[in-house]
Amino acid sequence: MTESKHFEAERREDFNYFHSVELRWNDMDPYRHVNNARFYAFYDTAIMQYLTVDGGFDLLDGPVVPFTVENLCRFHRSFRYPAVVECGLRTARIGSSSVRYELGLFARGEVEVTATGYFIDVFVKREAEKPCPIPPDIRRHLEQILTHSN
Amino acid sequence: MTESKHFEAERREDFNYFHSVELRWNDMDPYRHVNNARFYAFYDTAIMQYLTVDGGFDLLDGPVVPFTVENLCRFHRSFRYPAVVECGLRTARIGSSSVRYELGLFARGEVEVTATGYFIDVFVKREAEKPCPIPPDIRRHLEQILTHSN
Amino acid sequence: MTESKHFEAERREDFNYFHSVELRWNDMDPYRHVNNARFYAFYDTAIMQYLTVDGGFDLLDGPVVPFTVENLCRFHRSFRYPAVVECGLRTARIGSSSVRYELGLFARGEVEVTATGYFIDVFVKREAEKPCPIPPDIRRHLEQILTHSN
Amino acid sequence: MTESKHFEAERREDFNYFHSVELRWNDMDPYRHVNNARFYAFYDTAIMQYLTVDGGFDLLDGPVVPFTVENLCRFHRSFRYPAVVECGLRTARIGSSSVRYELGLFARGEVEVTATGYFIDVFVKREAEKPCPIPPDIRRHLEQILTHSN
Numbered sequence: 001m002t003e004s005k006h007f008e009a010e011r012r013e014d015f016n017y018f019h020s021v022e023l024r025w026n027d028m029d030p031y032r033h034v035n036n037a038r039f040y041a042f043y044d045t046a047i048m049q050y051l052t053v054d055g056g057f058d059l060l061d062g063p064v065v066p067f068t069v070e071n072l073c074r075f076h077r078s079f080r081y082p083a084v085v086e087c088g089l090r091t092a093r094i095g096s097s098s099v100r101y102e103l104g105l106f107a108r109g110e111v112e113v114t115a116t117g118y119f120i121d122v123f124v125k126r127e128a129e130k131p132c133p134i135p136p137d138i139r140r141h142l143e144q145i146l147t148h149s150n
Numbered sequence: 151m152t153e154s155k156h157f158e159a160e161r162r163e164d165f166n167y168f169h170s171v172e173l174r175w176n177d178m179d180p181y182r183h184v185n186n187a188r189f190y191a192f193y194d195t196a197i198m199q200y201l202t203v204d205g206g207f208d209l210l211d212g213p214v215v216p217f218t219v220e221n222l223c224r225f226h227r228s229f230r231y232p233a234v235v236e237c238g239l240r241t242a243r244i245g246s247s248s249v250r251y252e253l254g255l256f257a258r259g260e261v262e263v264t265a266t267g268y269f270i271d272v273f274v275k276r277e278a279e280k281p282c283p284i285p286p287d288i289r290r291h292l293e294q295i296l297t298h299s300n
Numbered sequence: 301m302t303e304s305k306h307f308e309a310e311r312r313e314d315f316n317y318f319h320s321v322e323l324r325w326n327d328m329d330p331y332r333h334v335n336n337a338r339f340y341a342f343y344d345t346a347i348m349q350y351l352t353v354d355g356g357f358d359l360l361d362g363p364v365v366p367f368t369v370e371n372l373c374r375f376h377r378s379f380r381y382p383a384v385v386e387c388g389l390r391t392a393r394i395g396s397s398s399v400r401y402e403l404g405l406f407a408r409g410e411v412e413v414t415a416t417g418y419f420i421d422v423f424v425k426r427e428a429e430k431p432c433p434i435p436p437d438i439r440r441h442l443e444q445i446l447t448h449s450n
Numbered sequence: 451m452t453e454s455k456h457f458e459a460e461r462r463e464d465f466n467y468f469h470s471v472e473l474r475w476n477d478m479d480p481y482r483h484v485n486n487a488r489f490y491a492f493y494d495t496a497i498m499q500y501l502t503v504d505g506g507f508d509l510l511d512g513p514v515v516p517f518t519v520e521n522l523c524r525f526h527r528s529f530r531y532p533a534v535v536e537c538g539l540r541t542a543r544i545g546s547s548s549v550r551y552e553l554g555l556f557a558r559g560e561v562e563v564t565a566t567g568y569f570i571d572v573f574v575k576r577e578a579e580k581p582c583p584i585p586p587d588i589r590r591h592l593e594q595i596l597t598h599s600n
Contacts, residue, residue, distance in 0.1 A: 024191050041175070052232055082203050
């Protein structure tokens with residue numbers, strides 16, 4: 001199965017954590033859809049929410065912070081304000097200093113996925129901005145949403 | 151009493167409609183507070199939410215749309231992600247084609263107001279972009295959150 | 301003369317420093333104009349450009365940083381992508397720890413001002429986030445664009 | 451050669467069109483780098499600039515508009531305000547209704563590429579929002595920046 005087909009078929013149950021994002025009027029561009037760059041802000045926020053609110057990690061003043069090294073989004077449908085976006089998150093690969101998150105965005109009340117994507121983040125020492133091993137407590141938290149199908 | 155003191159003393163009960171906005175990671179700037187320009191996006195969204203979701207008015211394809219002609223914000227405190235912003239809204243003056251909204255932003259769980267401001271919007275014909283009388287049904291909706299103390 | 305009339309009559313020669321901002325596609329909202337919140341990002345950037353690039357002050361790691369306590373914008377016209385925004389800046393009042401900036405936005409090639417506004421910024425110690433006297437070298441730099449008509 | 455290595459080795463001469471984007475203060479997030487989502491706004495703007503300003507096509511009121519169906523970014527380095535971003539653009543594949551753009555972002559004065567990415571856009575009829583053949587004049591314009599090495 002190609003990666004593309006896999007992505008189009010994502011369902012809510014394929015994700016292990018959800019964070020809802022309510023659209024703002026100026027998320028839309030003149031095409032009256034949410035602009036493509038905003039999807040990455042939704043993904044980013046779901047990841048940070050999982051780490052800071054759900055996991056309790058301090059990513060502002062703590063010793064390590066995540067830097068994104070690659071991300072991708074496939075736009076299967078579009079969002080229009082007003083709507084609530086349910087952002088599903090799972091981890092798919094956890095390396096020594098990096099993690100691959102996979103994400104899916106669903107409009108509340110809709111079955112079909114609107115967009116899918118991934119983020120590859122590397123943990124770095126906050127001051128030096130150099131990659132470092134993922135701290136054990138963060139690693140355990142990331143493992144809690146690890147998908148078993150990949 | 152000066153307008154400034156009035157603003158600093160705003161309480162939740164001074165507003166007649168609330169819309170909650172959940173912060174996003176990239177609402178913050180390098181000073182690790184929500185950037186000043188984002189406060190206007192919160193205000194804007196509360197107004198649009200009141201008109202479209204609460205009032206049922208179509209401001210994308212309908213015959214009239216609101217254009218902002220002046221707005222202001224006073225920053226009494228700051229917001230830091232993660233937090234939920236409760237955005238209070240009231241109308242303070244409803245003219246023939248314009249309306250003055252007054253707004254206050256509260257962090258969920260905090261008593262003190264974080265920021266206060268106003269928007270003056272003019273209704274225009276969507277195609278011509280020329281001011282027009284506020285349609286009666288929109289006017290009635292705006293009157294429902296009119297403050298009686300001003 | 302009312303403040304409002306003063307604002308509508310602003311000309312390029314009323315400002316003492318200019319920074320150009322090129323519009324981005326997603327500055328526009330569904331009304332196909334630049335969204336009101338973006339005007340504050342343009343103002344903000346002109347002020348930071350004057351302090352960091354023109355003045356050479358380090359506002360990321362330096363001992364003092366500016367926090368905005370109030371800002372306002374009047375929208376006389378609108379911007380549509382693609383266009384270059386010429387952002388005029390002057391200082392109008394320099395207190396012991398605060399400064400009032402006045403700004404005007406002009407579309408390149410247009411005589412009439414599109415929007416006018418002000419920012420009141422307070423300088424704070426970066427770590428403590430408490431107001432402090434404006435450092436003498438920053439004060440001298442702010443005085444270089446002080447308007448003499450106010 | 452893997453796609454990844456290819457991307458890291460991108461040089462300015464690998465691109466056929468450039469559009470400069472000046473950073474704004476609030477492009478940065480609390481990590482004091484430009485936030486990942488903004489890179490897509492830079493890419494998006496370079497593409498729209500090539501089509502509207504360079505090509506003269508009306509993508510607001512014209513009969514066809516481009517919708518993004520997939521995009522990706524690799525972050526090799528980071529940007530910090532203030533800086534000018536030189537955004538390189540080329541087309542890599544032009545189908546019947548879709549086009550693949552490849553992009554590279556360079557800090558002015560730097561040899562090494564900061565970020566690379568691609569956008570796959572589909573042209574749709576503006577009203578129906580259904581895919582349509584790329585109009586011949588737009589196709590010719592896209593062919594002018596077609597890379598011959600892919």
